[in-house]
Structures are given as C-alpha cells and as structure tokens.
Amino acid sequence: MDEWELLAAIHALVALDQGDLVCSQVGHEAGHVCLAADDGMDLPAFGRVLSGRYGQRRNLAMDGYADPTLTGRTGAPLLAPFGDRVVEMRAWTHADRWIGCGAVRAGSDARPVLLVAERAVPQPDGLTEDAPWVDRVVAVTGWERERSNAVDWVTVETRLGTALPSDYKELVERFGYGEFDDNLGLLIPAGPPGSLDLVGTNEFWARSAGADGSGRWDPYRLYPAPGGLLQWASTEQQTSFYWLTEGADPDRWPILLTEDDHSEWDRFDGSTAEFIYRMLTDPRHPHSTARYFDRHWFMSYESPNKEDDQ
16 A cells, blocks of 8 residues: 555544454454555655654654553554564554554564554543542543643743643643644643744734724633633634633633634633543533543644654
C-alpha cells in the first residue's frame, strides 16, 4: 500500500465501533492488525505525517532496545507481535487504539512495520471520592507524562489583571498544548507555535468588543468588564468556553460555553478540571464526548525531546 492507502487503512481501524482487532499474519494473536508497508518506506517522513494527524508520538524502541518499563497502558501491545525482533517503534494514540510505526529484524535486514493495536485505558475507579479533578482527568485519559510545562503565572496574571483558577493552571502544566478527545484544546500562556495564547486571545476579543465589552456576547460582557467572560478553551467546531469572572475567587467561577453564533449559552457550575472530566465521562454533559468514545485520551502537539522535532 502507498502512503495514502496506509493512512486510509489506519483511519478506518481507529474509527468508532470497529470491534476487536484480528491480525491475518500467521502466528500473530488477536488484539492488533498489521498493515502492509513497502520495504522502501520512508519511516521518518511517514511518522511526521502521522504526527500531523494524531499528535505527538512516543518512542517505544530505538536501535534495537525497547523501553523496559512499557506496560499495556503505555504501548507494549505494539511490540508484542514481534518479540525481540523490534528495532524501533514509534506510537500514537487515538481513542481505544494504538498506532505503531517502526521496523523489525528480518534475517540480516530490517523491514518497516505498521500496525494498529487495541488500547486499554483503565477507568479511574481506584480514585477516592475526594480525588482532585485534575487527577481524575489524568486517570481517565491514561496520561503518562509528568508535569513539564513551567509557566510564569505571576507575569500572566499581572498582565491579565486577575488571578486564574488553580486547577486550570495545573492542567496547563500537566498537559500543555494539545486536545482532549481530539476536541477541546486549552488556551495556554506563551505556548508553542500553533497554540492559542490565553492572554493574547482575550486581549484581542476585548479590543473587538469595544468599550462596554458586549456586542456578539450579549447578554454577557467580556473581561475586563466586571464579571465579564474570559475565554479558556475552544474546539475546531467553533465552540468557545469561558469563565464568568464573577466573585473574587477564580476557583468558584462558573463556566459558560457557546457555539460560534453565540445564540445559546450553557452554564456549568464547577471547576475547570471537573468540567473536562465530566465532558469526557458524562453523556449528559452539555459538550459530552462520552456519547462517542468509550476510551478517552489527550492528543499532545508538543515535542517531549529534540529528536521528535527532526
């Protein structure tokens, strides 16, 4: 298969309601499907294409050495069909699927391999009832990376003229630039290219709204008007998410969401992380992805190391 045929095959395998994966290769157990990759395939180039569609990759094996800490939750199903023949393997996640692109030993040579494997994300049943909402979001998405996005919050909040919800700040530092369920993306301060800047976006809308901060946002006004709307997230489907900045405690700000025409508004009385957790898990949530996905994930668009930028 050529590149476009492979992409179409991968897309079909990660689409909704595909059932169990069964590989046709002799000796391979169920739980994955191997795809026919040409021997002359440019693996780095195809990997960059996959990153453009499915977010930042993870390195599972390089130069014949697999990460010894891998588990079923972190990508081991992509290595299992090949045992110790794996030379290299890169991984991407999408819903309840792993996507793998790498190479395995075949005699004295190495041949490229592409596969899609089932991905089990444990539900956060082990968390206590009083577990922080950020921890619940981490658990339900199977997110593994440690806190790595340091932000100068003093400068950010000074420029905005207000403190920000504490769990929003923790979400930014834990997850960074990307999307939950290929859908909701946080506005983050001073993020990498391609991200929407929290401060710059809200300053732009405030200038657009004029002196009274109203207009298309009626019956609400935009921050810095007292009690005005401050945007914190958006989707490609042009849904916008705002804090209603009423009251002195940002951790108690309610959330409002609206489509691009701003004709209807939904209100959520809860924290930012609780909103995201319930969006992922509660079909009754006003912007639920639980209606479409049984497993949830965070698609990162940041490079965890320099090699991923090459």
